[in-house]
């Protein structure tokens with residue numbers, strides 16, 4: 001049976017690849033390709049954030065009775081990443097690839113620190129605390145509609 | 151596993167790790183000055199006072215300095231636990247460690263028991279605080295990942311290293327009676343293989359796959375490597391102490407193989423990176439792992455090849471490869487990620503929406519990193535050749551080491567200055583309301 005950890009780790013890795021593609025295009029100076037890759041990456045990130053914020057975190061909070069703990073910090077970090085993603089969008093809109101790459105450097109670290117916390121602590125705890133409900137939570141995550149259009 | 155212990159809080163205040171990072175480079179410069187002062191004679195034997203002083207300027211002043219500072223920074227992220235009273239803990243580690251490293255170097259040089267006693271007091275306090283603070287955090291780790299296991303092993307090894315170091319210092323300071331040569335062998339192995347390699351491994355499990363976007367380390371490796379190495383170190387120590395020569399040699403070979411395996415795995419993963427663009431810290435990782443692999447091979451072969459076993463330079467080459475080639479390189483590279491990121495992160499948190507925050511690449515331009523890397527690489531090669539031909543190359547090597555250290559120091563201080571200037575300007579434009587300041 002799949003675990004929440006496996007399912008969401010796979011999403012993180014897909015996002016990593018989206019990041020690498022956008023960064024590569026920027027480095028090559030290919031503004032059009034960078035814009036296309038970044039749009040895809042941005043949509044994947046936002047979709048993933050929303051799944052967690054609307055589905056996974058509330059389930060965790062309910063199971064543990066704790067809404068002020070780890071999930072609060074995770075939401076805060078999503079917000080930080082959204083801000084940096086917005087800066088990157090702005091840089092791309094202005095065609096400033098140099099600035100885009102500078103922001104990307106920080107985004108990668110923000111993303112990965114956040115991933116470490118989720119993959120190694122929060123997700124395993126979700127699997128543990130949600131017990132029998134894990135299967136239905138994964139199904140719900142799978143069916144979660146993409147909110148923002150790419 | 152309980153969720154109550156899990157704190158995914160964010161970074162401690164910037165000053166906590168930064169004070170360590172801004173001090174460390176100057177110990178490279180001090181080491182260079184010592185090398186220039188004592189000249190080629192330093193390479194005559196690893197047991198010379200000047201050599202031991204040089205070793206500890208690097209292992210305590212540079213390596214332990216950054217490694218402890220980085221641990222205080224990283225624990226909340228990789229372990230999910232905050233160190234209590236971080237500013238106080240940082241001061242109680244940083245100040246005695248810095249002074250202790252200096253005093254110990256002087257003690258080696260002048261051989262005075264009083265200086266040894268002073269050094270032991272300072273280092274005992276600094277490391278004692280660090281071990282308590284970090285151990286408390288590691289014990290409360292809500293989830294035991296491979297990294298937590300490796301960090302626990304590394305911290306255990308640091309405890310052994312420091313314990314043996316204090317005992318050795320006691321020999322010089324108070325005339326403790328102990329078998330100095332054997333204890334020094336154990337101290338060296340626990341310091342370089344236990345503390346340094348296992349800590350780098352624990353950090354590598356996280357940062358190599360994530361920042362270079364490579365496949366993960368094999369999960370059996372992540373969970374098994376550090377405990378296995380720790381057990382081998384214990385066995386090797388007992389066998390060495392009991393003078394069971396063949397068995398000790400075989401265990402030593404197993405340790406060297408283990409270290410080599412870690413280096414090869416990391417080099418292999420770096421060939422699989424999906425991040426396309428070059429990253430200046432990548433060169434440091436590659437150099438570090440190549441040095442570690444070369445060191446492991448040399449260590450593996452030496453006992454079995456008479457020509458090597460008798461050459462006094464081999465121990466020097468090994469020391470240079472492991473300390474300067476492996477440890478200093480990986481630490482230097484990591485500093486270039488951590489310092490600009492933290493500066494950006496704390497500026498962003500405090501100034502968001504009030505002032506424009508420069509990007510990491512504006513805070514520390516890549517060209518500066520690349521140029522300093524070439525100075526570093528030249529130093530490594532010069533040191534290796536100087537160990538074999540000291541009369542010609544000691545001074546060029548010392549000069550190169552000085553340049554590398556100053557350059558690293560200037561690059562990091564420049565980030566610190568820019569950080570302060572932007573923060574002050576930003577706050578002057580629009581004062582931050584207290585309740586909006588994040589833990590910055």
Ligand code: HEM
Nearest residue numbers: 196197205209273311312315316318319330334338341342
């Ligand atoms: C409290 C801290 C420490 C003290 C008081 C200390 C003290 C000493 C002393 C007195 C010796 C020389 C023994 C002799 O002459 O026979 C020595 C050797 C050595 N120490 Fe430390 N040490 C400390 C920490 C460390 C650490 C953290 C490392 C990390 C890697 C380290 C690495 C070494 C090495 C590699 C040697 C051998 C040098 C050589 O053979 O040339 N030491 N230490």
